[in-house]
Amino acid sequence: MEHDVTQTQQSPGLPGSAVWMLKSLEGEVRPVALSVARHLRDGLPAETEGFEELIFTAVHGAMSHFIDLGLGRAAPYTAIDDHFRKVGFKVAAMGQDRALVDLGINMATSELWDVLRRRAVENELSAAALNALNEMMSSYVEHLAKQVTTGFGAGTEARDQDNDVARARLIERMLSGASLDEIEMQASLGDWTLPEKVTVMAVELRDGDRIAADALSPTALTRRRDPTQVVICPPDDAEAVTKELRAAAPKARVSVCWPVPPEDVPAAWRWANRALALVNARVIPAKPVIDCLAYRTEIWLHAEPVMRRQLAQELLEPLLAESANSREILTETLLVWLETRESAPAIAAVLGVHPQTIRYRWKRINELFGESLRDPEFVTQLLLLLKASVPLWVAGDQSDFDRYQQQTG
Incomplete structure (x- = not known):
């Protein structure tokens, strides 16, 4: 023509x-x-x-x-x-x-x-x-x-196409802990407005699955980063982006971290993935969307799993040597005391047992730990360690006891 x-x-x-x-x-x-x-x-x-x-x-x-x-x-x-x-x-x-x-x-x-x-x-x-x-x-x-x-x-x-490449590079820069100047430059190249704070999400998908960028709002950055897919967006858009993720992958689980400055994205990415791991370990309830802010204490307590395992072998050795039933009731009593520092009647009311039962248990706890219970630093470590370990034990994780048995023969 x-x-x-x-x-x-x-x-x-x-x-x-x-x-x-x-x-x-x-x-x-x-x-x-x-x-x-x-x-x-x-x-x-x-x-x-x-x-x-x-x-x-x-x-x-x-x-x-x-x-x-x-x-x-x-x-x-x-x-x-x-x-x-x-x-x-x-x-x-x-x-x-x-x-x-x-x-x-x-x-x-x-x-x-x-x-x-x-x-x-x-x-x-x-x-x-x-x-x-x-x-x-x-x-x-x-x-x-x-x-x-x-x-x-x-x-x-x-x-x-250039924006896609630049935005993929921007995600990698943020996840690798680049300087704010570098992040700002990559955001400019990718035509992405960098907010003062960002929301980082870790999306747990089936093997090989991927959520396309065009399934989300233009303000959302996303890339598959095995074993999960990362999503970064302005905090004001987090709720809408979460709904879009659920619509694009109904069977996916989304872990949403609280807002952080762009330079803290690596930490937020670890926390969001840690929350998913704790869901799989049955420490955090399994929900389609995990609000990390609601489980910040659990995420913090489980931030160093290797250290928790080592401390469990050192500080909890007297408990690990007990029978399963004794260990359960003694741990339950000790944890309530560490959290409340209440009397035997008050602890008994919390646990629904007779005060004399608590006194029997407390006598055994003193036999196991002795003067260490009067050491403030030991007591603080013991409280945090039990708060991190008990949910694992309740969920069926027996690795602490198995490791103790291997070490003691």
Whole structure:
């Protein structure tokens, strides 16, 4: 179709007066092209250096080509089409609106048409000749607009691909603990507005599953990072993004950390994944969405599992040596005392047993731990250790007892 249009416009059959007037316009091409380029440049951001030259080249070439066509000269479209596709591509790649190019085309058309009308009045050009020029110009501008559309589409696709790469790099920078300056630079490259704080989520999916970025709000960054998928978004968008995650993967479990500064993302990522591990260990209740803030103490207590295991072998050795039933009731009593420091009757009321039962148990606890129970540092460590260990034992984790048996033979 474009080939047919080109052939028609190469022989427009313009009246002689219109042809004469077009020929007289050849000296106006450069001033008009400069005017259009400068007007557009004024509305562009500073980083678009070089765009003014591209606009000038495109407008200057189009006006010269239009005059050549009107004068019946052989004038292939190839170079002109390429210029306008480049303009559309550049505008899209810069993240500017398509209306910017339309403004330039309309401005050039308007300025050229003003010159034509003035000359038409000065030279008493007939209405028929002026209408013929108007029809030719309208058809020509429509052709240029199509080239801009093609270039703009390609530029948009390229920008999206570049943004995806930049955003993936941004996620990795944040997770690796990059400086705030580096994070800000990557956010700018990825066209992502960096908030003062971010919400980090760890999404537990089935093996091989992945949630596509386009399933989430544009403000959400996401990438599969085995064994879970990371999602980072502004805190204000966290609730909406969580719903989108649930819609995209109904069987997934989402662990949502409390908001943190961008430079603390590595810690938030650990905490969110730790919460998922504690769900799997049955320390935290299994829910589709885990609010890490509600389980901050558990996440903290289990932040160093190796240290917990070592301390359990050292501090809890007297309890680990007890029979399973004795260990259970003594631990239950000791933990309530550590948390409340109450009397035997008060502890008995909490546990639903007779006060004398508590006294029997307390006598055995003193036999096991002795003077250590009067050491504030030991008591503090014991409280934290039991709060971290008892939920594991209740959930069926026998590793502390198995390890004790292996060490003692």
